[in-house]
Amino acid sequence: xxxVIELQHIQKSFDGFQxxxxxxTVKKGFVTGFIGGNGVGKSTTIKLIMNLLQPDNGTVSIFGxxxxxxxxxxxxxxxxxxxxxxxxxxxxxxxxxKIIKPAYKNWxxxxxxxxxxTFELPLNKKIKTFSKGMMMKASLTMALSHHAELIIxxxxxxxxxxxxxxxxxxxxxxxxxxxxxxxxxxTHITTDLDRIADYITFIHKGEHLFTKEFYKIEEEYAIVxxxxxxxxRDTEREFVSIRKSNHGFEALTANKKRIxxxxxEMVMLEKPTLEDIMFYTKKGAEQYV
Amino acid sequence: xxxxxxxxxxxxxPTLMIMLPxxxxxxxxxxxIYIGFxxxxxxxxxxFASDEKTSINTLLNSLPYTRKEIVSSKYIGAFIFLSxxxxxxxxxxxxxxxxxxxxxxxxxxxxxxxxTISLFFPFSYKFKxxxxxxxxxxxxxxxxxxxxxxxxxINDKIRxxxxxxxxxxSSQLYLLVGFIVTALYVCSWLLSIRIYxxxxx
Numbered sequence: 001x002x003x004v005i006e007l008q009h010i011q012k013s014f015d016g017f018q019x020x021x022x023x024x025t026v027k028k029g030f031v032t033g034f035i036g037g038n039g040v041g042k043s044t045t046i047k048l049i050m051n052l053l054q055p056d057n058g059t060v061s062i063f064g065x066x067x068x069x070x071x072x073x074x075x076x077x078x079x080x081x082x083x084x085x086x087x088x089x090x091x092x093x094x095x096x097x098k099i100i101k102p103a104y105k106n107w108x109x110x111x112x113x114x115x116x117x118t119f120e121l122p123l124n125k126k127i128k129t130f131s132k133g134m135m136m137k138a139s140l141t142m143a144l145s146h147h148a149e150l151i152i153x154x155x156x157x158x159x160x161x162x163x164x165x166x167x168x169x170x171x172x173x174x175x176x177x178x179x180x181x182x183x184x185x186x187t188h189i190t191t192d193l194d195r196i197a198d199y200i201t202f203i204h205k206g207e208h209l210f211t212k213e214f215y216k217i218e219e220e221y222a223i224v225x226x227x228x229x230x231x232x233r234d235t236e237r238e239f240v241s242i243r244k245s246n247h248g249f250e251a252l253t254a255n256k257k258r259i260x261x262x263x264x265e266m267v268m269l270e271k272p273t274l275e276d277i278m279f280y281t282k283k284g285a286e287q288y289v
Numbered sequence: 290x291x292x293x294x295x296x297x298x299x300x301x302x303p304t305l306m307i308m309l310p311x312x313x314x315x316x317x318x319x320x321x322i323y324i325g326f327x328x329x330x331x332x333x334x335x336x337f338a339s340d341e342k343t344s345i346n347t348l349l350n351s352l353p354y355t356r357k358e359i360v361s362s363k364y365i366g367a368f369i370f371l372s373x374x375x376x377x378x379x380x381x382x383x384x385x386x387x388x389x390x391x392x393x394x395x396x397x398x399x400x401x402x403x404x405t406i407s408l409f410f411p412f413s414y415k416f417k418x419x420x421x422x423x424x425x426x427x428x429x430x431x432x433x434x435x436x437x438x439x440x441x442x443i444n445d446k447i448r449x450x451x452x453x454x455x456x457x458x459s460s461q462l463y464l465l466v467g468f469i470v471t472a473l474y475v476c477s478w479l480l481s482i483r484i485y486x487x488x489x490x
Contacts, residue, residue, distance in 0.1 A: 050351050052490050075353035086348040088300065088339070099299065102292040103352045 002028040010058035019206040033197035034186040041206040042186040079148030081139045083155035089128035104146035112145040132159045153185035190274035222256040226267035241284035252280035293362035316381040325398040329374045333367045407477035414484040
């Protein structure tokens, strides 16, 4: 399978934060959800992918091309949405379009008009009067109106009402139908991912923990509940991390089958949510530090 | 890159609509050199300031432009705005005073603006244009100190010097000055590209 985004051995340090040897790939034709807590490097990673930051070490390649030689070519094929307003506040959407349109070879006025209509966006109102939701719709309209092959979004759903969040996910879902497009988006609202993500990429404290197919996560991971007497030094090692209380323990496993073999009927297995996985993985990662 | 320049023109259009009529009005009195200089700098820096927000830099750098193009568009744009002001002065003088502006005066405005921009742009890319005022004030205080303590008649000297320059006949000297100013502008341009390429948004 073709990789649209390839980050290899990326290192980037700032004051008090660093990405350590981050490698990740995003597959063509799929939706990849990018999850992790606040301040773990999601936005930094997205900026690296957009060439807003250059890595101290390592390589970034998009569509198999590097930014050094093919910067404009790459950016022609990317649609981007950021979680803040990046438009000129004092312009209207129509004026903003006039500025963005000439930058793209494949700009499609009909498509633009269609999204403006779908989203009920006002063309002649200043952007600074837009609400968070309208802002997001305006960004999305710009991102989708030039037939981009790769859509990159940084927290597109944060601050949106649940109805529009669902509409947005439907739009993204429709976009994916031809199999040519790739979506990579970061979020901390993990329920968004249940609906559309094919892959989940999880980072924690600047480190890439895993990229997995969504259905595999459900197959492999499980929340295990049982009595404290089942835990000893050997069995504890089977879990990503464990939460103990007087009534028993609750733990996350990355190998559901093995747990079934070891404990059989003595424990209760439940389907984990992404939040469970994030929570326990974070806890586990901290224990080994 | 042409698109970036066009974008700047669109963005400063409201400012231009106010500034150019005032420029024409102010031609009724006073020497056009200083007016031309002040208006050029004001327009060029307002175009510069409109792109200074981090979010706008995120936008410009995410669009298919290189950082080199983003910086270059400012330098070429500055030249276009300067030409616009000079052209307005030329036409204004022609209509109001029925006289053709002396080419030396025009050259003087152009050189003065280019030198100032050569200093302002790299400074603003490195820090921010909002600190320009402070920077200029510091320079001004230094200047006053120098005037008061070292050469007490520096203002007269400068006035004399400007008069002398304008009175000079030798076209070779003008060529030399033109060359030096252009060289400074190009160096400043390259320096700004260097500074901007390393910026983090």
